Amino acid sequence: MDRLLFLLATGLARGAIFALFALSLVLIWRAARVVNFAQGAMAVVATYVAFAVTGLTGSYWIGLASALVAGGLMGLIVERGVMRFASHASPLSGVIIAIGVVMVLQSLLGIAFGPNARPMEAPFPETPIVLGGVPVLSPYDLFVLVVAIGLMGLLALIFTRTSLGLQLRASAFAPEVSRLLGVRVARMVTAGWVLASAVGALAALLLVPTELGLNPHSADMLFVSAFTVAVVGGLDSPPGALVGGLVVGVLISLVTGYLGATVAPIAVLGLLVAVLLVRPGGLFAATEARTA
Amino acid sequence: MSARTQTPRPQTPRTAGPLTTSIRAARPGASARRPTSRLLATALVLTLVAIGATFLLDPYRNYQFALIAATFCATAGLTLLIGLTGQLSLGHAALMAAGGYGYALAANALTDAGVDGVPRFVVSLAAAAAASALLGLLLGLAAARLKGPYLSGVTLVLVIALPAFTAVFSGVFRGDQGVQIAYDGVPPALRTLIAVEQWQAWVAILVAAAVVTWLAVLRNGPAGLRMRAVRDDETSARLQGVRAGRVKVLAFTASSIAAGAGGAVLCFVTQSVSPGAYTLAFSLLLVVAVVIGGLGSLLGAFLGSIVIVLLPWVIQTATGALDLSADAAQRLTGNLPVLVFGVLLIVVTAAWPGGIRAALPKRLRTKRMPRRGAPPMQTSTVAAAEPATVTPTAAPRHPDPEPRTSPAAEPIPTTTER
Amino acid sequence: MNHTPVGVEPGSTAASPAAASAASAAAPRLRVDRLTVRFGGLTALDDVSFEVGAGEVVALIGPNGAGKTTVFNAVCGLVRRAAGEISLDGASAANGPTGLVARGVARTLQGLGLFDSMSVLENVLVPLESGTVRRVQHAEAAAQASGCLERLGIAHLAAVPVAALPYPERKRVALARALGTDPALLLLDEPAGGLGEDDIDALADVVREVAASGCSVLLVEHHVDFVMGVADRIIVLDFGRVIACGTPDEVRADPRVEEAYLGIEPAA
Amino acid sequence: AGGDPAEAAPGVTDDTVTIGTHQPLTGPAAAGYSSISAATTAYFAYLNENGGVNGRSIEYLVKDDGYNPANTQTVVRELVQDDEVFAILNGLGTPTHTSVLDYLNQNEVPDLFVASGSTSWNQPEKYPWTFGFNADYVTEAEALAQYADDEFAGKSICVLGQDDDFGDEFIEGLENVLGEGSLASVQRYSVSNQDVVAQIGAMQAAGCEVNMLATVNGFTALAIGTAAKLGYQAKWMSSSSGGDYVTLAGFLGEAAPVLLEGFVTTNYLPYAPGNEWDDLFRQINDEYNDGAPFDGNTVFGMSVGYLFAEALAKAGENPTRQGIVDAITSGDLVGNGLVPLSFGADSHAAYKGVSITTVADGVQDFIGVTYVSDGSGGVEPFDGDAVPLENDGLPTS
Amino acid sequence: MSAQPQSASPAAGTGSTATGARAGGTLELDGLTVGYGGAPVLRDVSIRVPAGAIVALLGANGAGKTTLLRTVSALVPVASGRIVFDGVDLAGVRVEDRARAGLAQVPEGRSVVAELTVDENLRLGGLQRFRGRRLASAVDGVYDLFEPLARRRRAAGHQLSGGERQMLALGRAIIAEPRVLLLDEPSLGLAPRVVAQIMAVLRALRDERGLTVLLAEQNVTSALAVADHGVVLNLGEVVADRPAEDLRTDSALRHAYLGF
Ligand SMILES: Nc1ncnc2c1ncn2[C@@H]1O[C@H](COP(=O)(O)OP(=O)(O)OP(=O)(O)O)[C@@H](O)[C@H]1O
Ligand SMILES: Nc1ncnc2c1ncn2[C@@H]1O[C@H](COP(=O)(O)OP(=O)(O)OP(=O)(O)O)[C@@H](O)[C@H]1O
Ligand SMILES: [Mg+2]
Numbered sequence A: 001m002d003r004l005l006f007l008l009a010t011g012l013a014r015g016a017i018f019a020l021f022a023l024s025l026v027l028i029w030r031a032a033r034v035v036n037f038a039q040g041a042m043a044v045v046a047t048y049v050a051f052a053v054t055g056l057t058g059s060y061w062i063g064l065a066s067a068l069v070a071g072g073l074m075g076l077i078v079e080r081g082v083m084r085f086a087s088h089a090s091p092l093s094g095v096i097i098a099i100g101v102v103m104v105l106q107s108l109l110g111i112a113f114g115p116n117a118r119p120m121e122a123p124f125p126e127t128p129i130v131l132g133g134v135p136v137l138s139p140y141d142l143f144v145l146v147v148a149i150g151l152m153g154l155l156a157l158i159f160t161r162t163s164l165g166l167q168l169r170a171s172a173f174a175p176e177v178s179r180l181l182g183v184r185v186a187r188m189v190t191a192g193w194v195l196a197s198a199v200g201a202l203a204a205l206l207l208v209p210t211e212l213g214l215n216p217h218s219a220d221m222l223f224v225s226a227f228t229v230a231v232v233g234g235l236d237s238p239p240g241a242l243v244g245g246l247v248v249g250v251l252i253s254l255v256t257g258y259l260g261a262t263v264a265p266i267a268v269l270g271l272l273v274a275v276l277l278v279r280p281g282g283l284f285a286a287t288e289a290r291t292a
Numbered sequence B: 001m002s003a004r005t006q007t008p009r010p011q012t013p014r015t016a017g018p019l020t021t022s023i024r025a026a027r028p029g030a031s032a033r034r035p036t037s038r039l040l041a042t043a044l045v046l047t048l049v050a051i052g053a054t055f056l057l058d059p060y061r062n063y064q065f066a067l068i069a070a071t072f073c074a075t076a077g078l079t080l081l082i083g084l085t086g087q088l089s090l091g092h093a094a095l096m097a098a099g100g101y102g103y104a105l106a107a108n109a110l111t112d113a114g115v116d117g118v119p120r121f122v123v124s125l126a127a128a129a130a131a132s133a134l135l136g137l138l139l140g141l142a143a144a145r146l147k148g149p150y151l152s153g154v155t156l157v158l159v160i161a162l163p164a165f166t167a168v169f170s171g172v173f174r175g176d177q178g179v180q181i182a183y184d185g186v187p188p189a190l191r192t193l194i195a196v197e198q199w200q201a202w203v204a205i206l207v208a209a210a211v212v213t214w215l216a217v218l219r220n221g222p223a224g225l226r227m228r229a230v231r232d233d234e235t236s237a238r239l240q241g242v243r244a245g246r247v248k249v250l251a252f253t254a255s256s257i258a259a260g261a262g263g264a265v266l267c268f269v270t271q272s273v274s275p276g277a278y279t280l281a282f283s284l285l286l287v288v289a290v291v292i293g294g295l296g297s298l299l300g301a302f303l304g305s306i307v308i309v310l311l312p313w314v315i316q317t318a319t320g321a322l323d324l325s326a327d328a329a330q331r332l333t334g335n336l337p338v339l340v341f342g343v344l345l346i347v348v349t350a351a352w353p354g355g356i357r358a359a360l361p362k363r364l365r366t367k368r369m370p371r372r373g374a375p376p377m378q379t380s381t382v383a384a385a386e387p388a389t390v391t392p393t394a395a396p397r398h399p400d401p402e403p404r405t406s407p408a409a410e411p412i413p414t415t416t417e418r
Numbered sequence C: 001m002n003h004t005p006v007g008v009e010p011g012s013t014a015a016s017p018a019a020a021s022a023a024s025a026a027a028p029r030l031r032v033d034r035l036t037v038r039f040g041g042l043t044a045l046d047d048v049s050f051e052v053g054a055g056e057v058v059a060l061i062g063p064n065g066a067g068k069t070t071v072f073n074a075v076c077g078l079v080r081r082a083a084g085e086i087s088l089d090g091a092s093a094a095n096g097p098t099g100l101v102a103r104g105v106a107r108t109l110q111g112l113g114l115f116d117s118m119s120v121l122e123n124v125l126v127p128l129e130s131g132t133v134r135r136v137q138h139a140e141a142a143a144q145a146s147g148c149l150e151r152l153g154i155a156h157l158a159a160v161p162v163a164a165l166p167y168p169e170r171k172r173v174a175l176a177r178a179l180g181t182d183p184a185l186l187l188l189d190e191p192a193g194g195l196g197e198d199d200i201d202a203l204a205d206v207v208r209e210v211a212a213s214g215c216s217v218l219l220v221e222h223h224v225d226f227v228m229g230v231a232d233r234i235i236v237l238d239f240g241r242v243i244a245c246g247t248p249d250e251v252r253a254d255p256r257v258e259e260a261y262l263g264i265e266p267a268a
Numbered sequence D: 001a002g003g004d005p006a007e008a009a010p011g012v013t014d015d016t017v018t019i020g021t022h023q024p025l026t027g028p029a030a031a032g033y034s035s036i037s038a039a040t041t042a043y044f045a046y047l048n049e050n051g052g053v054n055g056r057s058i059e060y061l062v063k064d065d066g067y068n069p070a071n072t073q074t075v076v077r078e079l080v081q082d083d084e085v086f087a088i089l090n091g092l093g094t095p096t097h098t099s100v101l102d103y104l105n106q107n108e109v110p111d112l113f114v115a116s117g118s119t120s121w122n123q124p125e126k127y128p129w130t131f132g133f134n135a136d137y138v139t140e141a142e143a144l145a146q147y148a149d150d151e152f153a154g155k156s157i158c159v160l161g162q163d164d165d166f167g168d169e170f171i172e173g174l175e176n177v178l179g180e181g182s183l184a185s186v187q188r189y190s191v192s193n194q195d196v197v198a199q200i201g202a203m204q205a206a207g208c209e210v211n212m213l214a215t216v217n218g219f220t221a222l223a224i225g226t227a228a229k230l231g232y233q234a235k236w237m238s239s240s241s242g243g244d245y246v247t248l249a250g251f252l253g254e255a256a257p258v259l260l261e262g263f264v265t266t267n268y269l270p271y272a273p274g275n276e277w278d279d280l281f282r283q284i285n286d287e288y289n290d291g292a293p294f295d296g297n298t299v300f301g302m303s304v305g306y307l308f309a310e311a312l313a314k315a316g317e318n319p320t321r322q323g324i325v326d327a328i329t330s331g332d333l334v335g336n337g338l339v340p341l342s343f344g345a346d347s348h349a350a351y352k353g354v355s356i357t358t359v360a361d362g363v364q365d366f367i368g369v370t371y372v373s374d375g376s377g378g379v380e381p382f383d384g385d386a387v388p389l390e391n392d393g394l395p396t397s
Numbered sequence E: 001m002s003a004q005p006q007s008a009s010p011a012a013g014t015g016s017t018a019t020g021a022r023a024g025g026t027l028e029l030d031g032l033t034v035g036y037g038g039a040p041v042l043r044d045v046s047i048r049v050p051a052g053a054i055v056a057l058l059g060a061n062g063a064g065k066t067t068l069l070r071t072v073s074a075l076v077p078v079a080s081g082r083i084v085f086d087g088v089d090l091a092g093v094r095v096e097d098r099a100r101a102g103l104a105q106v107p108e109g110r111s112v113v114a115e116l117t118v119d120e121n122l123r124l125g126g127l128q129r130f131r132g133r134r135l136a137s138a139v140d141g142v143y144d145l146f147e148p149l150a151r152r153r154r155a156a157g158h159q160l161s162g163g164e165r166q167m168l169a170l171g172r173a174i175i176a177e178p179r180v181l182l183l184d185e186p187s188l189g190l191a192p193r194v195v196a197q198i199m200a201v202l203r204a205l206r207d208e209r210g211l212t213v214l215l216a217e218q219n220v221t222s223a224l225a226v227a228d229h230g231v232v233l234n235l236g237e238v239v240a241d242r243p244a245e246d247l248r249t250d251s252a253l254r255h256a257y258l259g260f
């Protein structure tokens, strides 16, 4: 029982980070209808910036702010610089360009900083609070969870309640019609990328202190997990990202705890297939499109 | 067309007789299809040319040639899948691995049973095809229900889970180490004639030729037509009696068998198969090959395979020639090829959306793969009469008043070889 | 302005199957019996019954969103029926994704649904080589397809990619594709929409010819003159219910149809 | 290949010997290992500057395989067929190198001093051209188990192992000494998941007091760091593959000295402050390696270079492929280890023993306890001397 | 279009007399030549649409009607010639800025945003002009006008029937009180009653607000019934530019230009 509680708590903390990063994938998907394979590498660049800034100023929070700014900037540069050359005829072209961006960013980071990991400190203690003899969430885990849930709520609000959200979604779904209605589509797409990249950078920044340290590949597995999460939750749904993240986090934790780490990827595959066979558009899929 | 004049158009069926009665009798044998025999002849010639080319290459180039041929099996299958059915698989590395393991396990069992040489190869290849077909079938069943990124997600996680599978069932798959097989030398009859690398290249070329010809025949036939129908408009295809689910499963399975054959050839050439060789990065590289070669085109898949096999080597060789400090050399050695590859990828995708194939002279392009269509004669008469209507670049101009769902929710629009 | 359903009870004279099939031959080709379709809370079709006889042209009209296309979808198996039976030539269709397509029903879509990467001929070949509709040899399929193109006057376009065609020709390809399999029942969804008057006249001729050859036709159309010109019988839907049924003249005279569908002619 | 001394061997000219290696310079595995080949290169630069071996300078071609066996096969073929190297030296990684074993042996290319502790390299019958370098994982584990048994008798001993041969062989070694089923908790991790909270939590819950680690450096740090976060204190003992203090301190940051106090690991190379080899290697590192961070990898890489140079020197004026293999199997090589080399006609393993090191006040040093394999599933104490430095680390024939 | 909830008749529901409603603008096309790479599709087309007028753009399939409307919205680039809106040359003005200036288009093919609900589609249309309460009441105005839409306000665009989509596209365009409305075959797929209703709405908007309308139609009868002026395109050239009255009543003229 204690063990279960412990594993659940661990999984939740991990899942919150997955959720946050998945949220950034959902954002770009909503804004531009691309699965951004470069999201992880972009977030790592921003995290390097945060690392440098924190090193210079000694303040985690200034570092965090600079990661957000740098993340947003990366989004701007990647969207304006390369993504807009993607052919709109085929969504594949965006995916391929994103893969190219991953290669460019990771190799540049490798050339500039080498392959070694740099440790990063968390702003809050990572020692778990002990409840009834069982170590559960640490203050840092709680911080991550709160940020994830808060941000998700905020974004859900933006998307469903504000006109900005409406325009963001419309631009992604039907750029031409949106322009005919006076929506500044190019600006909306850029805004989506900036927002998403900033969220992605935040997720990577929150992840690194719980892992080995910062290196060019820090977010590789994060991307894969988060993509899974986004697909499980439904790519169009911010709440889906949150729920999916927590579900996947807990699943990995339980499987690792009871069956072994090796089995975890298989369990994730199993979950993915099971969810999609029942709901082909993810847990929070919109109604199926009428086809005739 | 008639709209160009105000007079009633000549071709209205107003004066035509009863419509449905005489249809069966009309114009027997007016087949639109290129004869399969011609396709086979082309394949034969190209295969012979490739075999001949191996005599001009040194062993290491022949080894690279074999790698290209093996990769070509997989990319050909992938390009067919993406180009003809619009299903994006990020998991073709796993399907190749399935073929590789099928081949290796069968080959080892046969070795234990005292079988070797060509019989061992053929039976193991069949086992590879069977293993990859099975995995492809399972994936295809999922794929029939999934769209766009959801399918990509499943295939992506499959590749990620591959090492876990080999570790969990390490009794069979031998974990990270992978499975090693006995060395297959040049058959005695040829031993004085060619080196082992050239022999391996021959085997790789023959397998690739068989696989790609099979895919080409498939694409040229009714199955290909059905796949394109499902990709263009699934609902409409179902209304024409096409069993969409079955078509998708078939496409996935066929594509998987091709990938599996590629994996088997790789295993044959390198005498081993291990999960580390079939990573997500490699899977993505296969997609990259298919896209920069030109989606849906077998020639494109071939060109793409050349690029992904040779480019890293070319760039690495080039960096090796630079005179750098130890530290800089070390950072650049591995990273510079990746950087150049990335930049190239972006530039090619942005500048030539049709891939390298589209940038080739037309004559080269059309030779390789015949496509369905009426005899060219008819086309030119129409062209003379109505230039505007045959412009192949014209997009659908009268958007059909139907719901347009998000691009990724619909099959990925791609072009097939024209 | 107000679309409250007019008081036609299911089973009242106008809507009863018996009355609906009055004009048709003894054995109906298509029989739709007490069909109900729901989408979530919306009842798109509510207890709809009618029949189409062999060689008969029946039109289905009604306000937008009345459920006309949904009737087609139910016949083709694209939507699940909540209740009701559909049968073709006496054999009833399973309530699944296969519908009646494999059994000799051909349909055009409101949005054409052409295969844009294909040539005209290939489009027409698809149902012939679908593996389910008819088992024909390749050579025969090709012959049948070209014959069909000739009938519709687009044989010279056989090799042209459909994406490059003007709209009227695209519509013709869609029609040719549906006719290519020699169907027992043809469902046409807004065949005249977007066409000029000339093309509409030509279309009417085709429909009449098809019917004359023994194929039944069920069509949905908003072009009133066209409908009145080709239909043997008209069924009017409103809010998913049959509100009227009869010959073109009877229907035109029906005040409920006037109110729900035709409306006032714009004053010139 | 080999044999006829009249004809120059591949890769050998009058004034050069070209050899090559495959190393992970990119990809996730680069972090732990990419500095090894740089150190080897630096040692060769030093050697060449001082006249090389028999008047020939050594050219060392380093190819990146990204720790991907498929790439390994390609680059090794390139080295052998295109660059025509004399030998492959110190190819890194078990899965990667396994994939070229057959190829190298079929083509009779000397496959020297593989960088991995797998026992596969020591199969003289099957792979006559392949030689290992590292003390194997089984021996290491046996030594650590023996040490734990001697020092911490009665405490509950557990293990966290990588989910591959590394972990398997290490656990096998532990059980050889401690007995089957004597480990209180056996946990495994997968390199693809940098989250070991579940595993460390389990060890904590199982009451483990001495934790053995079959982990690479990153995961050693992760395990110790995670335990600290969970407020869990235990004795940590690790394989040399994941026991380099400098590297671990890099991962753990400021807290390192506290967390690593008392940390036990093994080594078979002279990596210790004040050691004469260590001093020499530091000099070479400063002069020929741009003063890169000096750690266990540096010593490892330079020791490999030294051993190769020694073997080449012993192979005579006109080295051939067969000649260098003969030189190694002659058993005359000395190396620079803390225990004698085990090479011989029927052994292709380099080191069959290790010394225990511990960390005290932020310094990792030997404590004078050394074990060697007794060849029958256990270890015995060894009290011979380490190999002294001679001739400034320049081998003579 | 603004808050006038009490308005019951379609005309009053859309043709707001409230202050701030925008009056129509003039649109002049001057020697417009447009092509898609091959031979030009529009050749030297000059049309004047005066403020507060309804001009019907007629012609067979492929005559170039859609191309012309798309060119006015900058969705197709101009090869030569000018498009002048209220005296301002629109050269270089982007699609969305033309829309913001009051040049609204209902594109061909019922282009609703399939993934958004009916309500969201309408809000999207009104966004550039109203916010908050005023937007909500403008949306309600459209529901009053197209009652079938009101029943489906939570439905996603892709669920709608063909005719419902057409209504939605039209409602979405007029909600922002455009100054010039470009309509591409609005009657396509609509029940006759709704066609009549739409024409009545157009006339009401013209009468009350002075809205300018350029109406491309196949349905010549209903188009001419509301239009003040008729322009006939044939093969991309203007072949007739007459008062609608003439085309409506003079059967010889109609035969010559419209084929019936
Ligand atoms: N798949 C679906 N999901 C939800 N609602 C649907 C679906 N299909 C149809 N509807 C709804 O059912 C009603 C009937 O739709 P249908 O398409 O049958 O109308 P229709 O009579 O063909 O109208 P139109 O003449 O405008 O094409 C409409 O209100 C429509 O929104
Ligand atoms: N995207 C395009 N590329 C090439 N040619 C085009 C394109 N769009 C239209 N055309 C051509 O331009 C001409 C005019 O087409 P347009 O769609 O403007 O006509 P229309 O009058 O709107 O016809 P319809 O009544 O069918 O809607 C046609 O001959 C058509 O073939
Ligand atoms: Mg309809």
Ligand SMILES: [Mg+2]
Pocket (backbone or CB within 6 Å): E065, E066, E067, E108, E184
């Ligand atoms: Mg048009």
